[in-house]
Amino acid sequence: QVQLQESGPRLVKPSETLSLTCSVSGGSISSDYWSWIRQPAGKGLEWIGRIYTSGTDYNPSSGSTNYNPSLKSRVTMSVGPSKNQFSLKLNSVTAADTAVYYCAREAPEGFGEQWGQGTLVTVSS
C-alpha cells in the first residue's frame, strides 16, 4: 500500500501562489489517479482536482487533469518535481484558501483510497 506525504510552505502571502508537493512511497505514481482535497479548519472537505499520470515507472509524466470548476482558473496540477511526486499550484490566494491540504490516491472511479496526513497552509501577510 502506498504512503503519501504532503510538503511545502506553511505560510503564503495573499495574492501569491500556494505550492505543495505530494511524495508517494511504496509504489509508482505512473498510470494512476492522484488528487488534492482541502479542508478549512472546522469545516468540510472540498475536492480541488486530480491528475492521471501517464508515462512509465521510470519516467512518469503529466496526463489528463480535472479540476473543481470553482477553482479551475487558479489551479494547476502536474507530475514532479522529482520522481514519484506530484504537485499542486494555486495562484492568487486569499485568506479563504487557508486550509489543511490533503493529497490522495484515487480509484479510477473517483473516490480516495489512500490519503496523506495533510498539511496546514495559512494565507496571511
Next chain:
Amino acid sequence: DIQMTQSPSTLSASVGDRVTITCRASQSISGWLAWYQQKPGKAPKLLIYKASSLESGVPSRFSGSGSGTEFTLTISSLQPDDFATYYCQQYHGFSTFGQGTKLEIK
C-alpha cells in the same frame, strides 16, 4: 454542481447502538457514492465505495445502501472507536462532499 446533504449534522449515541446517517444528492448519482470516517487531526479514511462496497479492512458493522439520490451509512453496533465525523462523497461528476455528521458519545 451536485450538492450533497447529510443528516443529521450531529448524532448522539451510546456504545452498542445501531445508528444510521443519511446522505441526499441534489440529482441522481447512480451508485457513485463513498463514505469516509475522520477523526480529529487525521485524514479521512475510506469506509464504503460504490454505495455499498466495504473497503478492505473495514469492520463489517459498517454498511452502506442506496442509489439515485438517497443513501445511508449504518453502523450496526457502535464501538468506542467509531465516535468520529462521517462524510459522504459523490463522484458522479466532479467530486463533492456532504457537510459531515459528527457522531458523539451520549
